[in-house]
Amino acid sequence: MKFAKVFQQLLDEENIPKEWVGTAIQYKSLKKCINKVVEELEELGLEKETLQLLLAYEKAQRNHAQSSGVSGKGRPKLIYSFEGTLHEFVPKITINLDNVNGMPLSAAISPETRAKLASLASDVSRRSSHISAVRDDSDSINSIPNSPEERDIYVSDREDVQTDGCDGGDTITIGGSTSTANEPMTTHKSEAPYQKGLQYGLRNLFKPEYNIMQFAGSKGVGSSSDDVRDAPDGPEAPLGGIPSTIEIHLHSDSEFFKMLCSELVALDSLHEEQEKELTEQVTDIARRLPHAASPLQKKNDLYVWREIFRLYIDAGVFFSSLEQDHGERSVEQAKQQLTWFTDQIQQMDLMDRFKSPESKSILESFWKLNMSLLQSAQFQTLNRTATTKILKKFDKQTALTAREVFPEFYFKNPSGSVSMSVAKSVCFTMAEQLLTVIPQLDDYICPVCYLIAFKPVRLDCGHVFCIRCLVKLQRQQMDGCPICRQNVLMNANGRNMDIGLHNQMLLYFPKETKEKQSANDKEVTKEQLQFNNEKQCVIQ
Amino acid sequence: MALPKRIIKETERLVSDPVPGITAVPHDDNLRYFDVTVDGPSQSPYEGGVFKLELFLPEEYPMVAPKVRFLTKIYHPNIDKLGRICLDVLKTNWSPALQIRTILLSVQALLGAPNPDDPLANDVAQRWKEDERAAIGTAREWTKNYAHDAA
Numbered sequence: 001m002k003f004a005k006v007f008q009q010l011l012d013e014e015n016i017p018k019e020w021v022g023t024a025i026q027y028k029s030l031k032k033c034i035n036k037v038v039e040e041l042e043e044l045g046l047e048k049e050t051l052q053l054l055l056a057y058e059k060a061q062r063n064h065a066q067s068s069g070v071s072g073k074g075r076p077k078l079i080y081s082f083e084g085t086l087h088e089f090v091p092k093i094t095i096n097l098d099n100v101n102g103m104p105l106s107a108a109i110s111p112e113t114r115a116k117l118a119s120l121a122s123d124v125s126r127r128s129s130h131i132s133a134v135r136d137d138s139d140s141i142n143s144i145p146n147s148p149e150e151r152d153i154y155v156s157d158r159e160d161v162q163t164d165g166c167d168g169g170d171t172i173t174i175g176g177s178t179s180t181a182n183e184p185m186t187t188h189k190s191e192a193p194y195q196k197g198l199q200y201g202l203r204n205l206f207k208p209e210y211n212i213m214q215f216a217g218s219k220g221v222g223s224s225s226d227d228v229r230d231a232p233d234g235p236e237a238p239l240g241g242i243p244s245t246i247e248i249h250l251h252s253d254s255e256f257f258k259m260l261c262s263e264l265v266a267l268d269s270l271h272e273e274q275e276k277e278l279t280e281q282v283t284d285i286a287r288r289l290p291h292a293a294s295p296l297q298k299k300n301d302l303y304v305w306r307e308i309f310r311l312y313i314d315a316g317v318f319f320s321s322l323e324q325d326h327g328e329r330s331v332e333q334a335k336q337q338l339t340w341f342t343d344q345i346q347q348m349d350l351m352d353r354f355k356s357p358e359s360k361s362i363l364e365s366f367w368k369l370n371m372s373l374l375q376s377a378q379f380q381t382l383n384r385t386a387t388t389k390i391l392k393k394f395d396k397q398t399a400l401t402a403r404e405v406f407p408e409f410y411f412k413n414p415s416g417s418v419s420m421s422v423a424k425s426v427c428f429t430m431a432e433q434l435l436t437v438i439p440q441l442d443d444y445i446c447p448v449c450y451l452i453a454f455k456p457v458r459l460d461c462g463h464v465f466c467i468r469c470l471v472k473l474q475r476q477q478m479d480g481c482p483i484c485r486q487n488v489l490m491n492a493n494g495r496n497m498d499i500g501l502h503n504q505m506l507l508y509f510p511k512e513t514k515e516k517q518s519a520n521d522k523e524v525t526k527e528q529l530q531f532n533n534e535k536q537c538v539i540q
Numbered sequence: 541m542a543l544p545k546r547i548i549k550e551t552e553r554l555v556s557d558p559v560p561g562i563t564a565v566p567h568d569d570n571l572r573y574f575d576v577t578v579d580g581p582s583q584s585p586y587e588g589g590v591f592k593l594e595l596f597l598p599e600e601y602p603m604v605a606p607k608v609r610f611l612t613k614i615y616h617p618n619i620d621k622l623g624r625i626c627l628d629v630l631k632t633n634w635s636p637a638l639q640i641r642t643i644l645l646s647v648q649a650l651l652g653a654p655n656p657d658d659p660l661a662n663d664v665a666q667r668w669k670e671d672e673r674a675a676i677g678t679a680r681e682w683t684k685n686y687a688h689d690a691a
Contacts, residue, residue: 322557448602448636450546472603473636482637 003389004028007382016379023266024379025386030260031393036252038397044248046093051399054078054095080400082257082409086265089409091257093248093400257406260390264410267383271422274376278426281369285362286434292356293438295507299355302508306438308350308363313435315341317370318377318423328421331378338370377423439508448473448482451519452512454505458498460488467497468520543571547597550640562644564595572597576608578644580687581652585679586614589687593623593647595640605634606643615675615682617656617665625650626660 004027011021041047055078079094291297293305317337320326329337345351345363354360391403446453446466453466463483465473470492479487505513551571554564561579566572576593580586592611598604608630610623618626629638629646659665668675 323559324557448546449544450549469636476603480635482635485635 003386004031007386010382014375014378016375016382020270020379023263023270025263025267025383025390026259027386027390030256030390033252033256033259034390034394034397037250037256037394040250040252041398044250046248048397048399051078055399055401080402080405082405086261086410089257089261090249091253091402093250095246095248256394257402260387260406261410264387267380271376271380274372275422275425278369278372278376278422279429281365281372282426282429282434285365285369286437288358288362288365289434289437292354292359292362295510297356301354301356301359302438303511304350304353304359306440307348308345309435309438310440311341311344313440315344317341318373318427328424331374331381334374334377334423338374342367373423373426377421380421380423439504441509441512444505444509452505452509452516454502454509454513454516456498456501456505457492457496458501459486459492459496461486464498464501466516466520468523546602547571554641559641559645562641562648564640564644572601574640576644578648578651580683581648584652585676586616586651586683586687589683591651591687593644595644597640602636602638605630605638606640608643608647613682613686615664615679616651617654617659617661617668617675618650620661624660626658 007025007027011024016024038048041051080091081094082089082091084090289305293300293302295302315337316322316329318334319328320333351360351363354363388403391406394400394402441452444452446464446469448465448469451466453464455467456464457467457470458464459481461481461484463481465482470489473482473489474492477490479490481488551566561581562577564574564576566574574595574597576595578591578593580589580591589612591614594609594611596607598607608625610619610625612623614623620626625647627646627650629635629643654668656665656668664675667678
């Protein structure tokens, strides 16, 4: 099934709120837009095959440069890049030419590609009749084109391709206008066979039938019609040397990415909103919970809530902490884990053990929070997939490298940097504000006996052990702390008792501390008995 | 005598959250005795091999280290013919905060980093120092012969 259909179906079926669906990636329209880009590229003679050849050549060059340890000579021949900010940007294809002979690529490239490029260059001039590319407003030559019906082809012989500033002094911008280009083109066509090669084709670009704007230095301004120069006719009339760079701004290309960008920005702000709302819910639950679970309350549900949160941590609904599959879970897995969590609560009859009247409604809020979080994660994943798919499609049909270039451009922009998932940040808040309301036993155990570290001794290095294990270690004359190996164990004494922690344990873990105390007492009695027996043996 | 809480918890976690490349299963009749397998680390001569070991937790554990021994024949300068292992954390550098899983990880790491300067199998260590390539070749061969499919 086509992804467009699957995507629509998922949006319909998965109970995604109506107001969210409006912000979802408009996959179908974007797809249509890709077709336009393809058409436009074809019009320019930059069909998929041509670009593929160019890119393959690029890659080979780069690999060669890497393996031979020689830094690649000169600049890349073809660059696809984005320039500007998220609100005002332009994707562009830059082709660098060899400035000695005007050939776009070294001799290593196949004659076929060369011919293609040649026809590209000539196509640019030949077909400019269809592609009103003139820029009447010369002041905006260096700004980003944003009126819909224009496509710009810049030809310049500066080394620096990244900036359009006219500081070089010898930048030439060429545009053909509808009115002037059509008529002379026919004559030109008969006179000049493009097959001769790119150099030839490029010279076509300089034919005077097109508005040629030449501007120099800080002036950087030329009004198109005034600056038309009466150069001699024919292909043998180069103008001011051979340009080194052709820069192509496709209209449909900008349209596609502007559409995608504004959708992504809208999604980001939707996610931000969700995040805010869900974080508020977390804070609200964290505020209500102490009333139901504080050990200072008469009828409290401390132990039930501890059990619930322990199950929740074990479930690792959105993030797994297991060795084998740690990290963010897929939406499907998250769903499963949430179901497991709910089932466990039911199986253990935890709801029935609630004593505080508030507990039940808090649990319901907690459950609802998780459902919203799941839904949000699902929506986010769906859109992420749609974005990846549409970029993949774009690359497949045009052979451009949007999948590589666009995300880089998008995320380096500060306004487009909300890349963290809603689940991640809300879970973080949950772990920090909510789960800490109920201390978990795992955070209070002695690292030697794995029981509650009661009565707690804090060594000078800061590590905490139960007094029982400490005594045993001291008896063995082990001076190194079991955790950090610092020699602080033998000089531990009464002053190392952590009274604050001791009281906290008594308050939050009344059952566990009692059990531990009796286990300790038993062990001591046993040791004394053994000691007495041994003594008797000695006497006998 | 009842099994200490610590051993129960360690065993539970070994099952519920196993370390990739390592298994440790206690015997039904003796919960202090474990059957262990360790995968040879990648990019070592032991890569591709699955090594069987036995692990025993003495009465004093965790105040003393577990006893660990290779059952699969292995060519390694720090492991002798009987499968005994020369590893500091199993001897002088044992700490009661270490666990079965961390010890087995150390054993696995030892396979990736043989140390012929602190030998247990003298002949192997000697060869390792004199002709490392040949020694590694033998280790690889032994792995193929003895540690495949844990037959």
